[in-house]
Amino acid sequence: MATFIIRRVVWTIPVILLVIFMTFIMMKQIGGNPFRHTERNVPPAIQANLDRKFHLDKPWYTQYVYYVKDVFTFDLGPSMSQRTRTVNDIVKDGFPKSLKLGILAFLWAVVIGIPLGALAALKPNSIFDYMAMFFSTIGFALPSFFVATLLIYYVALKTGLVPTNGWPEGFFQFDNRIILPSFALGLFPMAYFARLVRGSMLETMQQDYVRTAKAKGLPYKRVVGLHVLRNSMIPAVTATAPLLGLIITGTFIIEIIFSIPGIGRYFVNSVFNRDFSVVMGITVLTSVIIIIANLFVDIMYGVLDPRTREVR
Amino acid sequence: MAVDRRETAMPVAAPSTTTEPAAGAAIRQSSLWQDAWRRYIRNRAAVAAGIIFILICIYCLAIPGFWKIPGIWTSYKDYDPNAVDFSQSYAGFSLDHPFSTDKFGRDLFARVAVGGQISIAIGFAATFMILVIGVVYGSLAGFIGGKLDNGMMRFLDALYGLPYLPFAIITTQILSPNGSVSFWSMVVALTIASWFTSARIVRGQIITLKENDYVRAAKAVGARWYRILARHLLPNTLGVLVIAIFLELPGVVLGEAFLSFIGLGINPPTASWGSIAQDGREAYRLHPEVLFIPSLAIATLVLCANFIADGLRDALDPRTRETG
Numbered sequence: 135m136a137t138f139i140i141r142r143v144v145w146t147i148p149v150i151l152l153v154i155f156m157t158f159i160m161m162k163q164i165g166g167n168p169f170r171h172t173e174r175n176v177p178p179a180i181q182a183n184l185d186r187k188f189h190l191d192k193p194w195y196t197q198y199v200y201y202v203k204d205v206f207t208f209d210l211g212p213s214m215s216q217r218t219r220t221v222n223d224i225v226k227d228g229f230p231k232s233l234k235l236g237i238l239a240f241l242w243a244v245v246i247g248i249p250l251g252a253l254a255a256l257k258p259n260s261i262f263d264y265m266a267m268f269f270s271t272i273g274f275a276l277p278s279f280f281v282a283t284l285l286i287y288y289v290a291l292k293t294g295l296v297p298t299n300g301w302p303e304g305f306f307q308f309d310n311r312i313i314l315p316s317f318a319l320g321l322f323p324m325a326y327f328a329r330l331v332r333g334s335m336l337e338t339m340q341q342d343y344v345r346t347a348k349a350k351g352l353p354y355k356r357v358v359g360l361h362v363l364r365n366s367m368i369p370a371v372t373a374t375a376p377l378l379g380l381i382i383t384g385t386f387i388i389e390i391i392f393s394i395p396g397i398g399r400y401f402v403n404s405v406f407n408r409d410f411s412v413v414m415g416i417t418v419l420t421s422v423i424i425i426i427a428n429l430f431v432d433i434m435y436g437v438l439d440p441r442t443r444e445v446r
Numbered sequence: 447m448a449v450d451r452r453e454t455a456m457p458v459a460a461p462s463t464t465t466e467p468a469a470g471a472a473i474r475q476s477s478l479w480q481d482a483w484r485r486y487i488r489n490r491a492a493v494a495a496g497i498i499f500i501l502i503c504i505y506c507l508a509i510p511g512f513w514k515i516p517g518i519w520t521s522y523k524d525y526d527p528n529a530v531d532f533s534q535s536y537a538g539f540s541l542d543h544p545f546s547t548d549k550f551g552r553d554l555f556a557r558v559a560v561g562g563q564i565s566i567a568i569g570f571a572a573t574f575m576i577l578v579i580g581v582v583y584g585s586l587a588g589f590i591g592g593k594l595d596n597g598m599m600r601f602l603d604a605l606y607g608l609p610y611l612p613f614a615i616i617t618t619q620i621l622s623p624n625g626s627v628s629f630w631s632m633v634v635a636l637t638i639a640s641w642f643t644s645a646r647i648v649r650g651q652i653i654t655l656k657e658n659d660y661v662r663a664a665k666a667v668g669a670r671w672y673r674i675l676a677r678h679l680l681p682n683t684l685g686v687l688v689i690a691i692f693l694e695l696p697g698v699v700l701g702e703a704f705l706s707f708i709g710l711g712i713n714p715p716t717a718s719w720g721s722i723a724q725d726g727r728e729a730y731r732l733h734p735e736v737l738f739i740p741s742l743a744i745a746t747l748v749l750c751a752n753f754i755a756d757g758l759r760d761a762l763d764p765r766t767r768e769t770g
Contacts, residue, residue: 149604160613163620275749277700279707279723280741287734376606383611383704390708391727402708405615417612424608 138436146429153421154205158198161414205422210415213404221415224400229419230305232396235319235388236381238312242320243327243377248370250324251331252363258336266328273325278384282318282391290314301394315392319384323377330373334366341365368438375424375431382420482685485761492757495750502747506562536733548725548736558740561717565744568632568718569699575637576644576694577687581680583641584648589656589675599649602642610639614701615710626713627705636701644690651683685762692755696748703744719744 176184185191189200204211210221254266290298296310338344339362347357386398393399397416404412486492539546545554587598614635621631655661656679664674699719705711706720707727714721719740726737 152604153608160616160620164616271749271752274752275696275745277703277741277744279704280738280745283727283730283734283737287730291731379609382609386611387704387708401612402710405619405710413616417616420609420612
């Protein structure tokens with residue numbers, strides 16, 4: 135187990151380097167010098183100084199090494215459009231809000247999606263099963279901006295129970311503004327979990343050991359609770375990492391619709407302002423988060439299912 | 447273990463007799479497709495989804511400017527999707543404007559049709575490129591195997607699950623330096639952001655097929671590697687590729703809609719379903735229909751594609767049921 139974890143952790147380092155490299159190359163391709171397309175002409179001497187300060191006079195691989203060093207020391211560089219702020223400031227400001235939104239959406243998915251799928255699988259082809267799968271199919275197909283505006287229009291505007299936008303300032307601050315955004319973001323993972331858990335439970339229930347457990351006279355609750363549920367959760371754990379990517383993608387849209395000042399909104403605004411250090415910083419940050427989440431999921435998977443340790 | 451049982455029971459692409467001549471293989475192949483068609487027709491949800499899908503495509507192609515529908519269109523101006531008429535802004539539902547109008551008085555019935563052309567075209571173009579890359583990458587990795595396969599799959603693992611939106615946005619920005627995002631830059635961006643799954647599917651299929659007796663027989667009689675690949679392996683991946691079209695399409699259409707919705711996709715006044723929804727965002731409190739109608743169009747298309755994919759999967763390749 136220890137070697138498995140160590141090998142897996144060591145493997146993430148080249149992956150992170152690769153992703154940073156890809157982002158770096160893409161940013162080089164966008165091109166443009168932040169100091170050159172200003173109205174006034176920068177004198178050559180100052181230009182040379184600026185180039186030296188930001189290592190722009192060096193070849194690209196040296197720049198890459200500098201960037202990697204900065205990323206690993208948690209320094210994402212200055213923002214180009216907001217002169218007084220660094221990318222770190224923007225991340226520090228926006229990331230907790232996005233993180234909270236993502237966690238809440240994920241909670242919706244776990245709290246509603248998994249029981250929905252499990253109950254549907256316990257009574258396959260019942261009315262409840264059909265309703266759960268109908269809900270899951272709909273949740274799969276609706277674009278998140280549609281869900282969000284539907285919720286705003288029919289829940290926030292028509293009933294007036296919750297505000298249409300905004301987000302509590304602090305990380306541990308909760309009020310009724312968190313409900314709609316997190317639900318809109320959580321609907322897709324919810325549908326995903328429901329479908330996944332249902333499928334994997336139906337498959338688990340046909341396994342030999344479940345039949346054995348039933349045959350030796352274990353009570354139904356114990357069969358389901360001990361043998362079926364635990365073993366059918368493994369796909370749900372594996373699906374967490376790709377879902378995280380979808381949730382992060384979703385925050386971009388949800389944050390814009392609900393005016394939540396998270397990193398997704400900063401990202402989109404920075405693309406408009408062509409503030410590419412922020413774009414690059416947020417891309418690298420979200421990618422690294424996903425890679426680390428993948429790492430945890432793989433280790434969890436190794437703990438839950440010892441067979442996977444040997445294969446890798 | 448469960449997987450093994452299914453694989454031995456799989457009805458696809460593994461004919462038990464390998465000694466028949468090539469002409470026999472062609473006949474068998476067509477009967478596989480006939481079988482699949484019969485199985486598909488029996489699936490009512492998939493048939494309905496297919497019909498609705500085709501109807502949406504017909505609507506998108508036929509409405510804008512091709513012919514006048516009696517009673518609905520009164521002049522050419524009405525079915526010009528970009529014709530601005532401020533006296534008609536937010537006109538509401540009527541026979542003249544079945545889907546109402548937007549802020550500029552542009553008829554949404556025509557505009558959603560034109561937007562659908564763009565959205566569906568981007569969807570199919572990107573799906574096609576995804577499949578081409580998937581086939582090349584997947585068959586290379588699966589066919590050669592060994593260290594190369596390992597390396598290529600590790601590379602895929604590294605890219606897998608990365609948040610696709612930032613990378614798609616950056617790609618569109620690279621491809622459109624003056625800020626106006628074109629059709630093809632959207633296609634390329636969406637392709638780059640989501641080609642991984644199809645490469646994995648193709649590789650898996652190639653690796654399973656490679657172990658089949660008829661491939662060994664072909665090798666034994668001295669067939670070259672390109673002949674084995676072109677004659678025996680790739681035709682047998684066709685089934686999963688057909689499924690993959692409808693598995694990839696929803697993601698691409700949604701991706702296009704997301705990009706256009708946050709204003710980083712197709713530029714106005716060109717319509718796509720996402721950009722019409724973006725137009726609707728500014729006044730959705732009073733006129734939600736401008737946002738809801740294109741969103742519903744997207745949702746319907748995605749729903750249909752999902753059902754078609756399910757139906758095709760049941761008809762062609764029951765093994766891959768759990769990967770969706």
